[in-house]
Amino acid sequence: MSDRANSQATPEASLKSRLVDVAATLLSESKPIKLPTMREIAATAGVSLGAAYRHFKSQEDLFFEVITSLFEDLEWHIHEARSTAKNNRDGIQAVATAYVLWGLNNPGGYQLLFETTDDPKLLERGQRPGLHMVDNLSKVISGTKKISIKDQQNVLSLWVSLHGLVSLRIHKIGMQWPNTAESEVLTILKMHIGARS
Numbered sequence: 001m002s003d004r005a006n007s008q009a010t011p012e013a014s015l016k017s018r019l020v021d022v023a024a025t026l027l028s029e030s031k032p033i034k035l036p037t038m039r040e041i042a043a044t045a046g047v048s049l050g051a052a053y054r055h056f057k058s059q060e061d062l063f064f065e066v067i068t069s070l071f072e073d074l075e076w077h078i079h080e081a082r083s084t085a086k087n088n089r090d091g092i093q094a095v096a097t098a099y100v101l102w103g104l105n106n107p108g109g110y111q112l113l114f115e116t117t118d119d120p121k122l123l124e125r126g127q128r129p130g131l132h133m134v135d136n137l138s139k140v141i142s143g144t145k146k147i148s149i150k151d152q153q154n155v156l157s158l159w160v161s162l163h164g165l166v167s168l169r170i171h172k173i174g175m176q177w178p179n180t181a182e183s184e185v186l187t188i189l190k191m192h193i194g195a196r197s
Contacts, residue, residue: 035059035063037059038052038053038056038059038062041062066112067112067113070106070109070112070113071113071133073102073106073109074099074102074106074109074113075133077098077101077102078094078095078098078099078102078133080098081094081095081097081098082094082095082098082140088140091140092137092140092141092189092193093185093186093189095137095140096158096162096185096188096189097181097182097185099162099166100162100165100166100181100182100184100185101181101182103166103170104166104169104170104181107170110166110170111170114163114166114167115167134152134155134156134159135147137155137158137159138151138152138154138155141154141155141158141193154192154193157192158188158189158192158193161188161191161192162185162188165181165184165185165188169181
């Protein structure tokens with residue numbers, strides 16, 4: 001709000017404007033999602049807090065197991081889809097479609113894996129499962145074990161687009177999507193890897 005408009009505004013309007021500005025600033029900051037506490041998890045599981053800590057040294061260890069389990073499930077779906085592919089083109093389409101459909105069928109898990117800030121403690125310990133997925137898709141696209149810089153760029157660009165598709169479909173539930181997720185995957189693949197796929 002300009003100084004001139006501020007000087008003419010009532011105190012209530014000025015406070016309202018300031019509250020909107022502060023709220024917008026706070027909402028714009030990247031924050032980790034609030035994860036449930038060990039106490040909440042134990043209570044929901046119907047066990048004592050001590051029982052939960054006998055299986056996991058810390059809340060961080062439990063969440064790392066959750067992330068690992070979610071990545072394993074996603075990777076299983078991708079592997080199953082790829083195993084039926086007859087050629088490289090079908091393999092790329094199978095991997096991309098499996099990724100998108102897994103995300104749409106597991107929105108909470110997808111958000112935890114791909115829409116939250118990586119925990120610096122896990123990164124310091126070298127523990128962030130799933131990062132090898134980019135290399136694996138690069139191998140599928142290149143068709144060889146030798147991955148070029150161009151292949152890596154194509155995969156990152158493709159992943160960004162696929163992520164956008166999943167994220168928008170998860171969060172924009174009121175939007176009228178004219179095409180199926182599967183047909184959008186085909187469009188994205190044509191844009192990013194074209195005839196080469």
